[in-house]
Amino acid sequence: MDFSNLHTILRSLYDEMMPLCEDMTGVAQGIAGLGALFYVAYRIWQSLARAEPIEVFPLLRPFVIGFCIMFFPTVVLGTINSVMSPIVQGTAGMLEGQTLDMQKYREEKDRLEYEQMMRDPSTAYLVDDAEFDRQIDELGVTEVGTAAGMYIERGMYKMKKAISNFFRELLEMLFQAASLTIDTIRTFFLIVLAILGPISFALSVWDGFQNTLVQWICRYIQTYLWLPVADLFSTILAKIQVLMLQNDISELTNNPNA
Template identity: 65%
Template structure:
């Protein structure tokens, strides 16, 4: 299964659905036009009723939003995507570099492990047919030798079965790891398509007095969802770097002729499980970069964590930061 092609299909899907936002612009123009009429009339009437000069600059806001609605795919989506796409390319390049180094080191480690096992007479026959046949030739046909032969066959079959199970479980975790990344990318693409298509409506509603925050909330949510992929790539790059450091340490140990490898992949399996679970924290981490849905849920989570902490100073610091964040958001 080529997961990279599936990610490419999702990117193509977004590009294919993007022009549909122009269809909603026709409906949004009517909503925005009616809102602009009431908005301008209200501001002018307030100025006339107070015998004040009319401030023209605030009255330009509905017309600016109208221009954004008319050319929404080009002005709004094109500008945001042009600004954020270098971030996506940069983090993806970072991930590719780490994965390339990881693959090279993994091949080097596998080769050194095989060489180390071949140097050990007690393990060489488990992976080498030549060593296995050589050891059989050294035995005779006495009852003790026949028992030894049977034990060698059983040990080799057990070793091959163990390696098959480990490889199967490792492949399963890799599939789950890639599937978690694909789930995040699929949900991200779905959210971006919905936000792109209904974006003109959000801009039109923001023309109405009292709904001005609709536009800023739409922009913050779009940027937040767009950054899911870069954050996921950074998370994958961190895991790849950790595995690279572990492989470098293993290669250094395998350089010792007296070191006997055990062939276990326990640490690798643990990090794969961490990666699968960690992928689903990407939306939360992205919410720390740009606040898209208000600080209420985030601050409640911080408060709960602070109450459960044993360090009173850390809890106090978290509450202080929460109060400052709440004041800044007002």
């Protein structure tokens, strides 16, 4: 299963769903326009009733929000995604680097273990087919029991390696599946937030609903960071495996005949 391709499909899904934001823009503009009318009228009436000068700068807030609603996919979503995407790319690069290091050290460990077992005639036949065939040929007819024991030991060794590789690949697949699951849920939430974003911006024009703008931005950013956080956890786990492999390689290097 190509998990990277599935992540690419999720990103394409997000891009394909973004035009739906424009369908909500018209409704949001109506809500924001009516809210802006009450917002400006109420504050002008307050200033006139108190015989105070009218402050123009606070009255620009609904018009700025209306501008954001009109160009929501470009101004709002484009800006946030442009700022946050380097974080996603950075954590993905960290995870990829640790994964490559883990594969490199695993290959190094397997090579050192193979060389160590080949130096010992009592274990060389377990990892090398030619050595196994040579030792079998050297056994006489009266040593059938010894040959059978060698076949059993070789089979047990291969079974042990197969089980170890199976669980290793299973754990790696589970980590990748967990990351894909988080990315899927994250993408769905981001799509819903993006589609309903213009409505949240429009409601923030009304008095008493100003917090909807800040809450929407905070929730969108928090949801966007789900995947980088998952990549960081995976990076930490991969680093732990790298350190364990480095320790094993150090022991094999310092004790080649152990």
